Amino acid sequence: MHTTVFEYGYLTSQEVDQTVLKTSRISENAYNYLKEVCLGSEEGSIGKCLNLTKRYGYELIQVKNYVGVLFTPTGEHIEVLPKVGRKQKNSKLSVEESREMLLMMLQHLGSFRHVSTNQANIASKKMPLLEVFINQFLQAVNSLVKKGLKSDYVTQVENLNYKKGKLLTAQQVKHNLVNKHKFYVEYDEYLINRPVNRLIKTALHKLTRYAMLASNQKLLRELQFAFHDVPESIFVKQDLNAVKLDRGMRDYHVPLAWAKLILEGFSPLSMKGEHGAISLLFPMEAVFESYVVSVLRSELPDGVELTSQACSEYLVKHNERSQFQLKPDLLITSPGGSKIVLDTKWKLIDLEEYHYGISQADLYQMFAYGQKYLGGQGDLFLIYPAHEDFTKPIAHSFNFSNSLKLWVVPFISDLQGKSRLIWPETFSYDGSIS
Structure with missing residues (x-):
């Protein structure tokens, strides 16, 4: 038995009015197991992927920003899919489309x-x-x-009725002092029984x-x-x-x-509780980042270098020691030496919301990157997944100063092989935007 839910979706074992709250139903035993996980009574780290909550009077388990498959000791598995490929922010997602998109992204993880x-x-x-x-x-x-399966020479140690290979003197004396007709030997035999086949x-x-x-x-x-x-x-x-x-x-x-x-x-998140129920879960931020890196790497001009998870700079020095390492997701370096810092965010930009839904903490983070990696001069990019209302960069940059600017741009994930980052029209890989 399997149940499908989208990331940040709700799981329940109760009857819930779907007009009030959209939920996915699982068995009571499976729900109780996951509830124990949330409360920390289970070993392992599945709990950080789930959250026990209450909405409209219903006790629910909310799936966080992890996608993949979650197993329970009852034999049920819960398929968690990403919220991608949506036509509109509030429209119903296609399960097949979302599953395909996840598989496409996982090819790069x-x-x-x-x-x-x-x-x-x-x-x-x-x-x-x-x-x-x-x-x-x-x-x-x-x-x-x-x-055809490959065979290999495998070392065998046996007590045989005939001599074959190398006689092991110590074992011969120990085991065959009375049985003079036996031979304790070591020999190589060409067998299908080799480590890779056993695995x-x-x-x-x-x-x-x-x-x-x-x-x-x-x-x-x-x-x-x-x-x-x-x-x-x-x-x-x-x-x-x-x-x-x-x-x-x-x-x-x-x-x-x-x-x-x-x-x-x-998966990278190997999680086992005391019941031995495993999981196949991926943090969606890491999946999205790896996919963006792969697409960008394939489209950059010759001579332009792309570094993933740059880690050469630190926020402060304390007692002559560098502390608080700064690790932007992407760093683009042009042949002339100019640099661009980019960071991916698996969130939805809302053009009607205050500050477009951009986190203040993300802006602080980008400011630190700009100071340490760009010396306070240049362009920074925050990359968000595209949707129908966000298909081109936000028109105006966020200016930390006259010389340090942050651009918010969409990344289009396309099942037909046309995935791409949408740059500002005036962008140039020499590290400047006119």
Whole structure:
């Protein structure tokens, strides 16, 4: 059973008047588990992704700014999708569109770069996010099996009825002092039982608890049969450290990357409580930032350098020591040496709201970046997701001084490959806006 909710959406086990408050309903047992998590009685860090609250007399659990899949010990999983692709700020979002957008962004987030780009197929099946990840791992393993699993020489230590390889003298004396016909030996054998195959086999077994889609279950059974002669990994960390993928092992790169994610809890936020319920959750700010970085890097002119998470400057010096490191999301350096500082914000700009909804704390932060990275002269950019009412930069800059200006610009996320940052019309990569 799975439930879909958008970030900052509400979960409940009660009957709620949907005309008063939009909520997603889960079972009472699942709700009570998540409530315990919120109250801190569960180990792990899932609690920071959830908030126990009350609205219109209803006790509710609100999902924060994390997206992905949240598991419960009851077997239910909750799919949390980002609020992207909206046509209007208050319009109903398409679940399929939001899911596709998240998958597209995840392609640029670290180890999730192996997410397939075949979004049309995913959308047509309306596959829940969890099943999407399971399917992509299974397809990667299926491709590997068709090309053939690799064997390797594996060291074996056994007490045999015949001599083979190297006789281990100490063990021979200890075990075979009476049994003169036995040989305690060490030898190398060319086997399919190697660390990388054990890890994939273990990941396949782990998924038997989570795969619910009939097509995924069928393919999973077929692949488990293909790995019948491979034992599961007893020491996962040891096998991970032992894996070495040389040129002849290219077909293993994607399946192994997925296996690592599955065995380590699926995501950068690996969260396990005492019930062993894992999560697959991502902070949406990090997803958005990584996607913006990737798009910008591909469109910058030659010679223009883009630095992600610059960290060369500090806010103050105290007793001759630099303290409070300043880390803007992006720093663009032109061939002439001029610089531009940019920061991404996963929030909605509201042109009708006071200060457009821009946080005063964000302005203080950008001012500090401007002083330390630009020497108090130049241009700063705050990047927000675009929506129907915010498709071009705010017309006027926010001037910290005559020489230090902040621009607020939209980033358009497009499923057709046309994602882009909308710069002010007069912007130039030499670090100036005329």
